[in-house]
Amino acid sequence: PEAIHGRRKVQDPPVVHDLRVSLEEIFHGCTKRMKITRRRLNPDGRTVRTEDKILNIVIKKGWKEGTKITFPKEGDETPENIPADIAFILKDKGHPHFKRDSSNIIYTCKISLKEALCGCTVNIPTIDNRVIPLPCNDVIKPGTVKRLRGEGLPYPKSPSQRGDLIVEFQVRFPDRIPPQSREIIKQNLPVS
Amino acid sequence: PEAIHGRRKVQDPPVVHDLRVSLEEIFHGCTKRMKITRRRLNPDGRTVRTEDKILNIVIKKGWKEGTKITFPKEGDETPENIPADIAFILKDKGHPHFKRDSSNIIYTCKISLKEALCGCTVNIPTIDNRVIPLPCNDVIKPGTVKRLRGEGLPYPKSPSQRGDLIVEFQVRFPDRIPPQSREIIKQNLPVS
Numbered sequence: 369p370e371a372i373h374g375r376r377k378v379q380d381p382p383v384v385h386d387l388r389v390s391l392e393e394i395f396h397g398c399t400k401r402m403k404i405t406r407r408r409l410n411p412d413g414r415t416v417r418t419e420d421k422i423l424n425i426v427i428k429k430g431w432k433e434g435t436k437i438t439f440p441k442e443g444d445e446t447p448e449n450i451p452a453d454i455a456f457i458l459k460d461k462g463h464p465h466f467k468r469d470s471s472n473i474i475y476t477c478k479i480s481l482k483e484a485l486c487g488c489t490v491n492i493p494t495i496d497n498r499v500i501p502l503p504c505n506d507v508i509k510p511g512t513v514k515r516l517r518g519e520g521l522p523y524p525k526s527p528s529q530r531g532d533l534i535v536e537f538q539v540r541f542p543d544r545i546p547p548q549s550r551e552i553i554k555q556n557l558p559v560s
Numbered sequence: 561p562e563a564i565h566g567r568r569k570v571q572d573p574p575v576v577h578d579l580r581v582s583l584e585e586i587f588h589g590c591t592k593r594m595k596i597t598r599r600r601l602n603p604d605g606r607t608v609r610t611e612d613k614i615l616n617i618v619i620k621k622g623w624k625e626g627t628k629i630t631f632p633k634e635g636d637e638t639p640e641n642i643p644a645d646i647a648f649i650l651k652d653k654g655h656p657h658f659k660r661d662s663s664n665i666i667y668t669c670k671i672s673l674k675e676a677l678c679g680c681t682v683n684i685p686t687i688d689n690r691v692i693p694l695p696c697n698d699v700i701k702p703g704t705v706k707r708l709r710g711e712g713l714p715y716p717k718s719p720s721q722r723g724d725l726i727v728e729f730q731v732r733f734p735d736r737i738p739p740q741s742r743e744i745i746k747q748n749l750p751v752s
Contacts, residue, residue: 541752
Protein backbone atom coordinates (compact mmCIF):
# COMPACT_ATOMS: atom_id res chain seq x y z
CA PRO A 369 0.00 0.00 0.00
CA GLU A 370 2.98 2.37 -0.32
CA ALA A 371 1.52 4.05 -3.36
CA ILE A 372 -1.60 4.87 -1.38
CA HIS A 373 0.07 5.80 1.85
CA GLY A 374 -0.11 9.53 2.35
CA ARG A 375 -2.65 10.12 -0.40
CA ARG A 376 -5.92 11.59 0.85
CA LYS A 377 -8.76 9.09 0.47
CA VAL A 378 -12.03 10.45 -0.90
CA GLN A 379 -15.44 9.14 0.11
CA ASP A 380 -17.66 7.67 -2.58
CA PRO A 381 -20.89 9.63 -3.15
CA PRO A 382 -23.83 8.41 -1.03
CA VAL A 383 -26.00 5.56 -2.30
CA VAL A 384 -29.65 6.48 -1.82
CA HIS A 385 -32.57 4.05 -1.88
CA ASP A 386 -36.33 4.63 -1.61
CA LEU A 387 -37.89 2.81 1.30
CA ARG A 388 -41.59 2.13 0.79
CA VAL A 389 -43.53 2.00 4.03
CA SER A 390 -47.25 1.40 4.51
CA LEU A 391 -49.43 3.77 6.53
CA GLU A 392 -49.97 0.95 9.02
CA GLU A 393 -46.22 0.69 9.53
CA ILE A 394 -46.00 4.45 10.02
CA PHE A 395 -48.88 4.25 12.48
CA HIS A 396 -47.39 1.49 14.64
CA GLY A 397 -43.71 2.14 13.96
CA CYS A 398 -41.62 -0.78 12.73
CA THR A 399 -38.18 -2.12 11.96
CA LYS A 400 -37.33 -2.90 8.35
CA ARG A 401 -34.54 -5.40 7.76
CA MET A 402 -32.75 -4.60 4.49
CA LYS A 403 -30.10 -6.93 3.11
CA ILE A 404 -27.23 -5.19 1.37
CA THR A 405 -24.38 -6.82 -0.53
CA ARG A 406 -21.07 -5.02 -0.22
CA ARG A 407 -17.44 -5.50 -1.14
CA ARG A 408 -15.12 -5.57 1.87
CA LEU A 409 -11.39 -5.24 1.91
CA ASN A 410 -9.47 -8.33 3.03
CA PRO A 411 -6.80 -7.98 5.75
CA ASP A 412 -4.14 -7.82 3.00
CA GLY A 413 -5.52 -4.37 2.10
CA ARG A 414 -5.53 -5.21 -1.63
CA THR A 415 -8.08 -7.92 -2.38
CA VAL A 416 -11.81 -7.70 -1.71
CA ARG A 417 -14.53 -10.15 -0.86
CA THR A 418 -18.31 -9.91 -1.19
CA GLU A 419 -20.31 -9.87 2.01
CA ASP A 420 -24.04 -9.73 2.81
CA LYS A 421 -25.19 -7.57 5.68
CA ILE A 422 -28.54 -6.84 7.27
CA LEU A 423 -29.28 -3.21 8.05
CA ASN A 424 -31.99 -2.69 10.67
CA ILE A 425 -33.92 0.45 9.82
CA VAL A 426 -36.01 1.66 12.74
CA ILE A 427 -39.08 3.60 11.55
CA LYS A 428 -40.54 5.62 14.37
CA LYS A 429 -44.26 6.30 14.74
CA GLY A 430 -45.55 9.05 12.50
CA TRP A 431 -42.39 9.64 10.50
CA LYS A 432 -43.06 11.78 7.46
CA GLU A 433 -42.48 10.91 3.84
CA GLY A 434 -38.99 12.12 2.88
CA THR A 435 -37.38 11.22 6.23
CA LYS A 436 -33.79 10.11 5.53
CA ILE A 437 -32.01 7.38 7.47
CA THR A 438 -28.24 7.18 6.88
CA PHE A 439 -25.87 4.29 7.56
CA PRO A 440 -22.38 5.83 7.42
CA LYS A 441 -19.70 4.11 5.32
CA GLU A 442 -21.66 0.94 4.55
CA GLY A 443 -20.84 1.07 0.82
CA ASP A 444 -18.22 -0.95 -1.06
CA GLU A 445 -14.68 -0.99 0.27
CA THR A 446 -11.71 -0.76 -2.12
CA PRO A 447 -8.06 -0.14 -1.34
CA GLU A 448 -8.45 3.47 -2.51
CA ASN A 449 -11.78 4.74 -1.18
CA ILE A 450 -13.71 5.74 1.89
CA PRO A 451 -16.90 3.67 1.54
CA ALA A 452 -20.09 5.52 0.61
CA ASP A 453 -22.86 6.24 3.10
CA ILE A 454 -25.99 4.20 2.45
CA ALA A 455 -29.19 6.24 2.87
CA PHE A 456 -32.85 5.34 2.80
CA ILE A 457 -35.61 7.85 2.09
CA LEU A 458 -39.09 7.11 3.38
CA LYS A 459 -41.84 6.93 0.75
CA ASP A 460 -45.48 6.15 1.43
CA LYS A 461 -46.84 2.97 -0.09
CA GLY A 462 -50.21 3.38 -1.74
CA HIS A 463 -53.13 2.37 0.50
CA PRO A 464 -56.48 1.03 -0.68
CA HIS A 465 -58.52 3.41 1.54
CA PHE A 466 -56.34 6.16 2.85
CA LYS A 467 -53.86 8.74 1.80
CA ARG A 468 -51.99 10.96 4.19
CA ASP A 469 -51.60 14.67 4.51
CA SER A 470 -48.85 15.28 7.05
CA SER A 471 -50.16 13.72 10.28
CA ASN A 472 -53.75 13.57 9.04
CA ILE A 473 -55.23 10.64 7.18
CA ILE A 474 -57.65 11.35 4.36
CA TYR A 475 -60.51 8.98 3.58
CA THR A 476 -62.71 9.51 0.55
CA CYS A 477 -66.26 8.43 1.33
CA LYS A 478 -68.48 7.77 -1.68
CA ILE A 479 -72.18 8.08 -1.06
CA SER A 480 -75.19 8.12 -3.35
CA LEU A 481 -77.16 11.28 -4.03
CA LYS A 482 -80.06 9.70 -2.14
CA GLU A 483 -77.87 9.28 0.94
CA ALA A 484 -76.46 12.79 0.51
CA LEU A 485 -79.92 14.37 0.43
CA CYS A 486 -81.97 12.13 2.68
CA GLY A 487 -79.47 11.31 5.40
CA CYS A 488 -77.43 8.22 6.17
CA THR A 489 -74.87 6.79 8.55
CA VAL A 490 -71.58 5.94 6.90
CA ASN A 491 -69.06 3.50 8.35
CA ILE A 492 -65.58 4.98 8.37
CA PRO A 493 -62.65 2.53 8.57
CA THR A 494 -59.73 3.56 10.77
CA ILE A 495 -56.01 2.88 10.38
CA ASP A 496 -56.17 0.48 13.35
CA ASN A 497 -58.96 -1.61 11.82
CA ARG A 498 -61.92 -0.28 13.73
CA VAL A 499 -65.05 1.11 12.10
CA ILE A 500 -66.56 4.39 13.27
CA PRO A 501 -70.21 5.02 12.38
CA LEU A 502 -70.63 8.63 11.25
CA PRO A 503 -74.22 9.89 11.16
CA CYS A 504 -74.96 12.40 8.37
CA ASN A 505 -78.30 14.03 8.98
CA ASP A 506 -77.73 17.28 7.14
CA VAL A 507 -77.44 17.49 3.37
CA ILE A 508 -73.98 16.42 2.27
CA LYS A 509 -72.76 18.65 -0.54
CA PRO A 510 -70.01 17.37 -2.84
CA GLY A 511 -66.68 18.29 -1.24
CA THR A 512 -68.10 18.32 2.29
CA VAL A 513 -65.42 17.38 4.83
CA LYS A 514 -65.87 15.91 8.31
CA ARG A 515 -63.10 15.39 10.82
CA LEU A 516 -62.65 12.52 13.25
CA ARG A 517 -60.27 14.10 15.76
CA GLY A 518 -57.30 12.08 16.93
CA GLU A 519 -57.83 9.23 14.45
CA GLY A 520 -54.88 10.21 12.25
CA LEU A 521 -51.18 9.35 12.53
CA PRO A 522 -49.03 9.95 15.62
CA TYR A 523 -47.16 13.25 15.58
CA PRO A 524 -43.50 12.27 15.04
CA LYS A 525 -42.34 14.59 17.82
CA SER A 526 -45.01 13.64 20.36
CA PRO A 527 -46.34 10.24 19.28
CA SER A 528 -48.89 10.02 22.09
CA GLN A 529 -50.90 12.66 20.22
CA ARG A 530 -52.41 12.04 16.83
CA GLY A 531 -53.67 13.96 13.80
CA ASP A 532 -57.20 13.63 12.43
CA LEU A 533 -58.99 11.29 10.10
CA ILE A 534 -60.46 13.58 7.47
CA VAL A 535 -63.50 12.26 5.64
CA GLU A 536 -64.01 13.80 2.19
CA PHE A 537 -67.37 13.08 0.61
CA GLN A 538 -67.96 12.25 -3.03
CA VAL A 539 -71.57 12.21 -4.16
CA ARG A 540 -72.56 9.72 -6.86
CA PHE A 541 -75.37 10.95 -9.10
CA PRO A 542 -77.83 8.63 -10.84
CA ASP A 543 -77.32 8.35 -14.61
CA ARG A 544 -80.97 9.05 -15.34
CA ILE A 545 -84.23 9.67 -13.54
CA PRO A 546 -87.53 8.43 -15.01
CA PRO A 547 -89.88 11.26 -16.11
CA GLN A 548 -92.55 10.63 -13.44
CA SER A 549 -89.97 10.64 -10.61
CA ARG A 550 -88.40 13.73 -12.13
CA GLU A 551 -91.63 15.63 -11.81
CA ILE A 552 -92.11 14.63 -8.18
CA ILE A 553 -88.52 15.48 -7.27
CA LYS A 554 -88.90 18.83 -8.99
CA GLN A 555 -91.87 19.64 -6.75
CA ASN A 556 -90.11 18.56 -3.57
CA LEU A 557 -86.56 19.80 -3.96
CA PRO A 558 -86.05 23.27 -2.46
CA VAL A 559 -84.57 25.98 -4.66
CA SER A 560 -80.81 26.06 -4.02
CA PRO B 561 -15.74 60.73 -27.84
CA GLU B 562 -12.02 59.78 -28.20
CA ALA B 563 -12.12 57.89 -24.94
CA ILE B 564 -14.97 55.80 -26.25
CA HIS B 565 -13.77 55.38 -29.79
CA GLY B 566 -12.52 51.87 -30.31
CA ARG B 567 -14.05 50.55 -27.09
CA ARG B 568 -16.68 47.88 -27.67
CA LYS B 569 -20.12 49.16 -26.60
CA VAL B 570 -22.24 46.73 -24.62
CA GLN B 571 -26.03 46.56 -24.84
CA ASP B 572 -28.02 47.22 -21.68
CA PRO B 573 -30.04 44.20 -20.50
CA PRO B 574 -33.61 44.08 -21.89
CA VAL B 575 -36.40 45.91 -20.10
CA VAL B 576 -39.41 43.61 -19.82
CA HIS B 577 -42.97 44.71 -19.08
CA ASP B 578 -46.15 42.72 -18.58
CA LEU B 579 -48.88 43.63 -21.02
CA ARG B 580 -52.36 42.81 -19.72
CA VAL B 581 -54.80 42.02 -22.49
CA SER B 582 -58.46 41.08 -22.16
CA LEU B 583 -59.89 37.94 -23.77
CA GLU B 584 -62.00 40.17 -26.01
CA GLU B 585 -58.85 41.88 -27.26
CA ILE B 586 -57.27 38.49 -27.92
CA PHE B 587 -60.42 37.41 -29.70
CA HIS B 588 -60.62 40.42 -32.03
CA GLY B 589 -56.93 41.30 -32.17
CA CYS B 590 -55.96 44.86 -31.29
CA THR B 591 -53.25 47.47 -31.22
CA LYS B 592 -52.05 48.71 -27.86
CA ARG B 593 -50.41 52.12 -27.75
CA MET B 594 -47.82 52.26 -24.99
CA LYS B 595 -46.08 55.50 -24.13
CA ILE B 596 -42.46 55.12 -23.08
CA THR B 597 -40.16 57.83 -21.80
CA ARG B 598 -36.55 57.43 -22.84
CA ARG B 599 -33.29 59.34 -22.73
CA ARG B 600 -31.87 60.12 -26.13
CA LEU B 601 -28.41 61.25 -27.03
CA ASN B 602 -28.14 64.78 -28.46
CA PRO B 603 -26.19 65.33 -31.71
CA ASP B 604 -23.17 66.37 -29.63
CA GLY B 605 -22.84 62.74 -28.56
CA ARG B 606 -22.41 63.71 -24.88
CA THR B 607 -25.58 65.25 -23.51
CA VAL B 608 -28.96 63.57 -23.34
CA ARG B 609 -32.57 64.74 -23.49
CA THR B 610 -35.78 63.06 -22.36
CA GLU B 611 -38.24 62.06 -25.03
CA ASP B 612 -41.69 60.45 -25.04
CA LYS B 613 -42.46 57.88 -27.65
CA ILE B 614 -45.52 55.80 -28.50
CA LEU B 615 -44.91 52.14 -29.25
CA ASN B 616 -47.66 50.48 -31.26
CA ILE B 617 -48.00 46.89 -30.12
CA VAL B 618 -49.98 44.82 -32.58
CA ILE B 619 -51.71 41.91 -30.83
CA LYS B 620 -52.80 39.34 -33.36
CA LYS B 621 -55.94 37.25 -32.97
CA GLY B 622 -55.55 34.33 -30.62
CA TRP B 623 -52.08 35.10 -29.33
CA LYS B 624 -51.21 33.03 -26.28
CA GLU B 625 -50.30 34.24 -22.83
CA GLY B 626 -46.53 34.54 -22.66
CA THR B 627 -46.10 35.83 -26.24
CA LYS B 628 -43.20 38.29 -26.27
CA ILE B 629 -43.06 41.40 -28.43
CA THR B 630 -39.65 43.07 -28.65
CA PHE B 631 -38.81 46.61 -29.74
CA PRO B 632 -35.06 46.56 -30.37
CA LYS B 633 -32.90 49.29 -28.84
CA GLU B 634 -35.72 51.48 -27.58
CA GLY B 635 -34.15 51.88 -24.12
CA ASP B 636 -32.21 54.86 -22.77
CA GLU B 637 -29.32 56.15 -24.83
CA THR B 638 -26.09 57.24 -23.13
CA PRO B 639 -22.73 58.06 -24.69
CA GLU B 640 -21.43 54.65 -23.57
CA ASN B 641 -24.18 52.13 -24.23
CA ILE B 642 -26.16 50.28 -26.84
CA PRO B 643 -29.76 50.97 -25.73
CA ALA B 644 -31.71 48.09 -24.21
CA ASP B 645 -34.42 46.21 -26.07
CA ILE B 646 -37.90 46.91 -24.70
CA ALA B 647 -40.05 43.78 -24.50
CA PHE B 648 -43.67 43.17 -23.61
CA ILE B 649 -45.01 39.85 -22.45
CA LEU B 650 -48.67 39.08 -22.95
CA LYS B 651 -50.68 38.30 -19.81
CA ASP B 652 -54.38 37.56 -19.67
CA LYS B 653 -56.55 40.02 -17.80
CA GLY B 654 -59.07 38.39 -15.51
CA HIS B 655 -62.53 38.05 -17.05
CA PRO B 656 -65.83 38.02 -15.15
CA HIS B 657 -67.16 34.90 -16.98
CA PHE B 658 -64.37 33.19 -18.81
CA LYS B 659 -60.91 31.86 -18.41
CA ARG B 660 -58.86 30.44 -21.21
CA ASP B 661 -57.12 27.19 -21.74
CA SER B 662 -54.91 27.60 -24.79
CA SER B 663 -57.36 28.34 -27.64
CA ASN B 664 -60.37 27.12 -25.68
CA ILE B 665 -62.49 29.31 -23.45
CA ILE B 666 -63.81 27.83 -20.21
CA TYR B 667 -67.13 28.92 -18.77
CA THR B 668 -68.28 27.71 -15.37
CA CYS B 669 -72.03 27.26 -15.37
CA LYS B 670 -73.65 27.12 -11.93
CA ILE B 671 -76.96 25.33 -11.78
CA SER B 672 -79.17 24.20 -8.93
CA LEU B 673 -79.53 20.55 -7.98
CA LYS B 674 -83.13 20.76 -9.15
CA GLU B 675 -81.98 21.89 -12.61
CA ALA B 676 -79.24 19.25 -12.63
CA LEU B 677 -81.70 16.44 -11.89
CA CYS B 678 -84.87 17.56 -13.58
CA GLY B 679 -83.51 19.19 -16.72
CA CYS B 680 -83.09 22.79 -17.78
CA THR B 681 -81.85 25.00 -20.59
CA VAL B 682 -78.92 27.18 -19.62
CA ASN B 683 -77.95 30.33 -21.46
CA ILE B 684 -74.25 30.37 -22.25
CA PRO B 685 -72.63 33.75 -22.97
CA THR B 686 -70.07 33.85 -25.78
CA ILE B 687 -66.92 35.97 -26.14
CA ASP B 688 -68.63 37.98 -28.92
CA ASN B 689 -71.63 38.85 -26.76
CA ARG B 690 -74.13 36.36 -28.07
CA VAL B 691 -76.05 33.94 -25.87
CA ILE B 692 -76.35 30.28 -26.83
CA PRO B 693 -79.17 28.29 -25.23
CA LEU B 694 -77.87 24.88 -24.17
CA PRO B 695 -80.57 22.31 -23.39
CA CYS B 696 -79.66 19.85 -20.62
CA ASN B 697 -82.12 17.00 -20.58
CA ASP B 698 -79.96 14.31 -19.04
CA VAL B 699 -78.85 14.42 -15.41
CA ILE B 700 -75.93 16.84 -15.03
CA LYS B 701 -73.37 15.38 -12.61
CA PRO B 702 -70.95 17.74 -10.90
CA GLY B 703 -67.94 18.16 -13.16
CA THR B 704 -69.94 17.41 -16.34
CA VAL B 705 -68.45 19.23 -19.31
CA LYS B 706 -70.15 20.22 -22.57
CA ARG B 707 -68.38 21.68 -25.58
CA LEU B 708 -69.62 24.36 -27.94
CA ARG B 709 -67.38 23.73 -30.96
CA GLY B 710 -65.76 26.72 -32.62
CA GLU B 711 -66.86 29.24 -29.97
CA GLY B 712 -63.37 29.61 -28.47
CA LEU B 713 -60.47 31.83 -29.47
CA PRO B 714 -58.94 31.97 -32.96
CA TYR B 715 -55.96 29.69 -33.44
CA PRO B 716 -52.96 32.04 -33.62
CA LYS B 717 -51.56 30.24 -36.68
CA SER B 718 -54.86 29.94 -38.56
CA PRO B 719 -57.17 32.59 -37.10
CA SER B 720 -60.12 31.64 -39.30
CA GLN B 721 -60.49 28.51 -37.18
CA ARG B 722 -61.36 28.64 -33.51
CA GLY B 723 -61.11 26.55 -30.37
CA ASP B 724 -64.12 25.54 -28.29
CA LEU B 725 -66.19 27.09 -25.56
CA ILE B 726 -66.06 24.54 -22.78
CA VAL B 727 -68.93 24.63 -20.31
CA GLU B 728 -68.05 23.18 -16.89
CA PHE B 729 -71.02 22.58 -14.62
CA GLN B 730 -71.12 23.28 -10.90
CA VAL B 731 -74.14 21.93 -9.05
CA ARG B 732 -75.45 23.93 -6.10
CA PHE B 733 -77.01 21.79 -3.37
CA PRO B 734 -79.77 23.02 -1.07
CA ASP B 735 -78.65 23.63 2.52
CA ARG B 736 -81.49 21.56 3.94
CA ILE B 737 -84.53 19.62 2.84
CA PRO B 738 -87.68 19.52 5.00
CA PRO B 739 -88.44 16.04 6.42
CA GLN B 740 -91.62 15.42 4.42
CA SER B 741 -89.88 16.33 1.11
CA ARG B 742 -86.95 14.19 2.14
CA GLU B 743 -89.15 11.15 2.41
CA ILE B 744 -90.72 11.72 -1.01
CA ILE B 745 -87.34 12.33 -2.66
CA LYS B 746 -86.03 9.16 -1.04
CA GLN B 747 -88.80 7.17 -2.66
CA ASN B 748 -88.33 8.71 -6.08
CA LEU B 749 -84.58 8.99 -6.47
CA PRO B 750 -83.06 5.95 -8.19
CA VAL B 751 -80.19 4.14 -6.50
CA SER B 752 -76.96 5.54 -7.91
